[in-house]
Amino acid sequence: MMLVIPESVLLARLVDFDQTGHTGQGTQALMTLSVLEHNLDEAQLRRMAKVERVHDMLAAARALLACPEQPTLTDALLRELRERVHAARYPAT
Numbered sequence: 001m002m003l004v005i006p007e008s009v010l011l012a013r014l015v016d017f018d019q020t021g022h023t024g025q026g027t028q029a030l031m032t033l034s035v036l037e038h039n040l041d042e043a044q045l046r047r048m049a050k051v052e053r054v055h056d057m058l059a060a061a062r063a064l065l066a067c068p069e070q071p072t073l074t075d076a077l078l079r080e081l082r083e084r085v086h087a088a089r090y091p092a093t
Contacts, residue, residue, distance in 0.1 A: 006036050007045045011052055017082065018057045026078040030061055037065075060085045 013029035016022060033040075049055040060081055064071070071077055 005041075005044070006032070007040055007048055010036070010040070010045070011048045011054070014049070014054050014057055014061065015052050017078070018054050018085070021079065021082055023075040023078040026082070027073050030065065030073055030078075033058075033061055034065055056089055057082075057085050 010029060010032045013025045013032060017026035017029055045058070046055065049058045064077075064081060
């Protein structure tokens with residue numbers, strides 16, 4: 001029997017969104033984070049995000065969810081989020 005932990009599901013969606021830009025995966029990651037935020041093992045999640053090199057994407061997703069006006073998750077918003085994270089991660093030389 002294999003047990004899948006919620007942190008693993010969240011990180012899989014976040015990694016896929018980060019690497020491919022598929023906004024469906026980004027939406028799933030943000031919705032999972034929103035619903036399970038208080039039930040996640042924070043230490044495990046941070047460790048996994050660091051290993052997968054998406055700790056910055058996780059931080060950006062949390063910042064988006066913390067916005068008081070709670071913006072609607074559109075493809076354009078998700079693409080902008082990804083572009084912002086990638087611009088900070090890979091500055092132009």
